[in-house]
Structures are given as structure tokens and as C-alpha cells.
Amino acid sequence: MIAHIQGKLVEKTPTEVVIDCNGVGYHIHISLHTYSLLPATDFIKLFTFLQVKEDSHSLFGFVEKSERELFKLLLSVSGIGASIARTMLSSLDPKQIIHAIGSGDVATIQSIKGIGGKTAQRVILDLKEKVLKIYDLDEISISSHNINREESLSALEVLGYQRKASEKIVDKIILDNPSATVEMIIKQALKNL
Numbered sequence: 001m002i003a004h005i006q007g008k009l010v011e012k013t014p015t016e017v018v019i020d021c022n023g024v025g026y027h028i029h030i031s032l033h034t035y036s037l038l039p040a041t042d043f044i045k046l047f048t049f050l051q052v053k054e055d056s057h058s059l060f061g062f063v064e065k066s067e068r069e070l071f072k073l074l075l076s077v078s079g080i081g082a083s084i085a086r087t088m089l090s091s092l093d094p095k096q097i098i099h100a101i102g103s104g105d106v107a108t109i110q111s112i113k114g115i116g117g118k119t120a121q122r123v124i125l126d127l128k129e130k131v132l133k134i135y136d137l138d139e140i141s142i143s144s145h146n147i148n149r150e151e152s153l154s155a156l157e158v159l160g161y162q163r164k165a166s167e168k169i170v171d172k173i174i175l176d177n178p179s180a181t182v183e184m185i186i187k188q189a190l191k192n193l
Contacts, residue, residue: 002059006045012038015086017061019044028061029082031071031089037063051075051082058082067094069134077126079119088112100124101131104147149174152185161193169193 005028007021014035018025028046030038038044046061047068060082062068067089074085074097088097091112100108101124109120149170156166166189173180173188180188 001050002048004045004047005059005061006043008042009038009044017044017046019046019061026059028059029086030061031067031086032091033067033089033093034061034063060086064094070094070097073127073130073134074123077119077123079122084114087114098131101127104128104150106150148180148182148185151182152189155182155186156189156193159190161189165193 005019005021005026007019007026009017010020010025011018012035014032015030017028017030017038019028020026028048030046034046046063047065048062049060049068049071051058051060060068060071062071071085071089074080074088075082080088088109092100092108096108099105104124106117106120106124109115109123110117115123152170153163153166156170157163169189169192170185173185173192177184
């Protein structure tokens, strides 16, 4: 409904701003990423997203259009609300989030406060294809060894080995032989566990 707001910056904190637009002060929630990009001038323009709930209307603002689009993508994932999406954009640079989703890097997504393992996996599962399409990332840039690593670790867990012990060995195998297939990694790991 409200695509952008431009006006005089009246108040500014790391999590919110108030913009005076022709005598009306708009209270807008922002991420730390947007906060770091706010211009030093009093007159600013933010791309916005209006979230309408039963008990509230919240306006979220972004200096970059791409950050707003990523915010909307994150909201489409079950279990991710506006506050968690904003926390994600405050904890990591949008490019880091996009790369983590595109490469299936569960650990990076999970490192964000308030996101557990299942939610991190759901984010990747739900958004990986969209992110690859929208941001035109090459499948090649997605480290296949990362996918092989996850598959190998899952297989070793199924076989009854502890993940912590397996991770060290699998990482060493991948470091020594980056082109190793899942089967090669598992066979090597079984010899060393």
C-alpha cells in the first residue's frame, strides 16, 4: 500500500526512525543494515513495507529496494515473523543471507539469534530456488562440497555416529579433497571414526 516515504528525518535510533512527511510523522521500523546506510542529511527516502495485523499496523523501512524484497521473501517462510526477519537483516548483511540461502549454509542462518535448526532449514528449503532465480546466482557458486558435507554428515548420523566428531573428520576430508563425492567422504570418514 505504501511503497516509499520521503521527508525530513525527525528521530533516529538503530531500530526505528520517524520521518516527517508534510506534517505527518511516520514511525518506521528499520534494520541495523538500513541504519548503517542512512544518509547524513535530514531529508531521506525509505522504501517501505506495511504489515497489517489484527492488533497493529507496522511500517518497515529500507534504504535499498533489494533489502525490502529480501524482507518480504523471509516473511513468506512459515515461522518467520517481521521481528525475526528484521533481526536477520540486522545480524547479517543481505548479501550474506542471500549467499547462505543459495549455498544451503544452515549454520550461518542458525547463527542468528532466535533461529533454531528447523527454522534455518525451512528458510533454505523454502527460499533457495527463489533466491537463485531472483538474484541470478550461479549454481556453480553454490559450493557443492557444502551440500556433500551436509549429506555425508546426515548419513553418518543415521549410522549412529555423533555429529560433532563426524564434522571434524568430514571437514578435514573435504579440505584435503574438495572434489570428493558423498560416497568418498563417507567411506573415508568411516575409516577414521
